[in-house]
Amino acid sequence: MAEDPSGTFQVPLWRAIAVFRFASMAYVVAVAAFNVTDYAHPLGVIPALVVLTGWSVVSTYLYARPAWRGWPLLGTDLAVTLVLLLASPWVVGRTAIDGGVPSLAVAWQACPVLAWAVSGGRRRGAIAALIVGAADVTVRAQLTHASATGLMLMLLAGVAVGHVARLAVESEQRLQRAVEIEAATRERERLARGIHDSVLQVLALVQRRAAHLDGEAAELARLAGEQEAALRALVGGRPPRQRAASEVDFRTILDGYASPTVSIAAPATPVRLPAGVAHEIGAAVGAALDNVERHCGSQTRAWVLLEEEAGTVTVSVRDDGPGIPAGRLTEAAREGRLGVAQSIRGRMADLGGTVEIVSAAGEGTEVELRLKVTG
Structure with missing residues (x-):
């Protein structure tokens, strides 16, 4: 998978989703092969598995590229999952589903929930989980304890993964800020060395040579001394001396x-x-x-x-x-x-x-x- 320069800490999460997508796809194929004799329309499982397998490959390729992780891809991912879920009553049969036979998507239906959570955090993950859960409930004649548990687990997964993804983004931002501060400090030190060897020495020399003179030369010495002190405070990273009056x-x-x-x-x-x-x-x-x-x-x-x-x-x-x-x-x-x-x-x-x-x-x-x- 391509590296994500804008979200380095999220790269392992996207890779984990890719692994989960193919693992759950293999599980769907195994479940379909085991239960195909109980399906209302066994031949209908063939195009369903072709769509599921093809989209797993395509979506993994697209999610690997940060520029493609927008609403078109997220929406399509969710739509493909909903189509497979809503096709389950016809392919599997509502009687078989009510009897305990899994739907066409099974665990694979959690893939868009995880993708939404990683891309947008807890709220987006929860929204995707509720949409997929609602579609899963509609393919069943009644809400059972097992289906309610599945919905709750998917909702918790969306919230938890979204929370982890948000923490990863915040951690990366803090790390980037720390790197910028360190780079600025090093640049300040480099400039301080150069200024100390040139400008500060010249200002100090002007102050010493002209301090005992009168008129404009004395004023020049005073100004040189003030600018030397201000410049030393600046390159040293120290705040200027606060003025007495607020x-x-x-x-x-x-x-x-x-x-x-x-x-x-x-x-x-x-x-x-x-x-x-x-x-x-x-x-x-x-x-x-x-x-x-x-x-x-x-x-x-x-x-x-x-x-x-x-x-x-x-x-x-x-x-x-x-x-x-x-x-x-x-x-x-x-x-x-x-x-x-x-x-x-x-x-x-x-x-x-x-x-x-x-x-x-x-x-x-x-x-x-x-x-x-x-x-």
């Missing part, structure tokens, strides 16, 4: 970006946000303003508008630069320049917000950051 007025963060070329417009009342959220949105705004200065020039005018309405905070960053050429953002991401993709979109995506960028040649660019804030 909430801040977001307007104060935006005010830090005001300059002769950057105008800030905010509501007259405080805009309270969780500290971590506020600083992340502020960093996204800073990245947008950095892009304006880097790509449009230091003299380009920019306007930042803060709005709060119905629990939604919206920050718009607009400039009067030349605009972004069509396809430029996609090209920049391919080149590894992830300012917009990571610093802006990535930050807002992590917060559950959205980013909309509107730009036209000669008409500037507007970046709109929107976040639904739950109280």
